[in-house]
Amino acid sequence: MNFIRRYSVWLHIIGWIIFIIMPFLTSPNNNFNFFRQPGFSSFLLSQLINDFMLIAVFYFNLSFLTPNLFIKKNTLAFVLYLVAIFVFILLLNKFTFETFRRPNFPRIPPQDLSGFRHRMPPPGPMFMPFPFLFRVTISFLLVILASSLLALIKERSIQKEEKQQMALEKTAAELAVLKLQISPHFLFNTLNNIRWLARQKSDMTEDSVVKLSQLLRYMIYQAKYDKVPLVQEINHLQNYVELQKMRLPENNEVKFTYGGNIEQWSIEPLLFIPFVENAFKYGLHSQKESKIEINLKVDGNTLNLFVRNPVFANNFPVNAEDSGIGIQNVEKRLALHYPDRHELNIVNIGGYFSIDLTLILDDVEPKK
Template sequence: MRLLQRYQNWLHVVGWAVFIGLPFLMFPGYVWSRSVLLSFGVTKVIEDVLLIVFFYVNLWFLTPTFLQQRNLRRFVLGLLLAFGVVLAIDLLVLNLFPPNFPQPPSGAGMGQGRHHWPGPPPANYILGIRVDVGRLTSTVVSFGFVGLLGSLIAFSQHHDRVREAQQQMTLEKVSAELAMLKLQVSPHFLFNTLNNIRWLARQKSDQTEEAIVTLSQLLRYMIYRAQHDKVPLRQELDHLADYVALQQMRLKPNQSVTFTHEGDIDSYDIEPLLFIPFVENAFKYGLHSQQASQIDIRLSVVGDTLTFFAENPMFEQPRPDDVPMDSGIGILNVEKRLALHYPNRHTLQINPEADRFRVILTLQLHHDEVALHRH
């Protein structure tokens, strides 16, 4: 389809050249004379030019107007008006340049020789106007063929435009939805982090100032980097490391967290803020004030496959009335964004067990996601 669009001008030129020249190639040799070319040739070329003009009027105006307004009556009237103009000019030219065909030589009659030429067409007059029945039939057939061809092309172009518009609307809808999902992540993330800093402030911890500095780094990343469609995987992991460091400030001796990564993390870009909701939930539900708590977060890149793993202990589940309204909103957003950005290229396993909660996210990274921000 793109190849046809690229060379459509040449296709039009070649098509019309064949349309105009083909009848001349069918002439028998004895017809080629100056008088025939002057009579038949001029009238034929003028008729073809009229049909070409009608073709583009139909292609660019009549059929597109019908497709937009769905007014069949106006479309039919336009076709009849165009046919009347073509027929009137054709009759005028026929009377100004009457055909002057020579008689076939002996031996070139019906059934003899390769070609048959009937001789001069019979002249019919209606109201003093010369009418050639054969030529009139040819004009009607040619007009119908050209009109049908122009309408089919116009229908095809209209269908392509509608499809492109629908695809553009879909892309814009997806972009708007992704932007909204990111906006939903940011308040949820900020709310949880501010709660942590408030907890440090109540404890009058010396780490409060450091926590505020770390929070500023997290916000800077969210504002200036995470608004891009893709970010370097290294920067995303640095963002996770800052968040883990912020959470570690309030851990008790019986609570611990491990955060490791391996593989070629400097060679790929990734959709931002995909992992942070799982890490948030691990800290939110995986820590207990009295019982030992171990949170394990790992990420690896092997070839084009990225695997993210998060595991935390599960303690007594809160009652439904105690669950905050925003609980789980981050994970729901991640699931939607994965479906939009990595369709058929991801698997997400969320496995709640009796005493453990495990998340395994696998992404198939494409070569076009190789990072352009290498340091």
């Protein structure tokens, strides 16, 4: 389709050149003597007049009749236009035939016409031989058929592009909504953590504010892009983990590790934070020991994120809907941004809740 669009002008020119010269190439007298005959110039002039008229009909049907009448189901007006144009084409061909092609019959005195009636050409409204009339009709029908098909293909292509554009806009809107849903939820929990530190009059309150400013800077200035460097996303996770660790009691432990060729890739922003946030929200206990494990690794073009946290009976929601919109939003974003290129396994067994996410980064352009 791109090739046809790029060279459409040349394709039209070549097509019309073939259309114009075809009658000369297929003529039964297509030798050099045919082009030297005295009536060849008249034949050429009449043929060019009719051909250029058909070309005009082609583009008139392509740009007006089919798009504005046939496609819009105004069939009666479309047919009436075609009948009127066909009659005009026949009249034009009659004119060119009688002016340039009609054979010159000998002049006969009026008193002798009765004896020569049988020698005159048969009368007719168009006064054209049947083969010539048949060729004009076929040429007209082919021009109308070709232009109508081209107009239909063009209209279908436009509709397809519009649907694709609408789908892209819908996807972009959905992703924007999902990001807006994640950001306030994340900010709400973080402010609660800082409020807790402030109430404890902790010396870490100032450091937590600095960490929060870094998180907000990332969310405001970086997360607006479709893709961000994976290193920045990891730094964002690390800032969040450090901010959460400021209020952890001694019986809680958080282990965050990452490795691999993380410098080469970009990724959808704020994609991993709901998993980590969920682990802190439901994987910590004020009295019991708990350990949260977060591991991110890139091997070649495959990214794996593993998050594991303990499950406490009074700390984890019974229904998935009660766990917030974070994980559900990530699942939607993965389906939109990484279709058929991700695998997400969520397991709640043996007293531990784990998330194992694998992304294939083939279609993501490496960061140079």
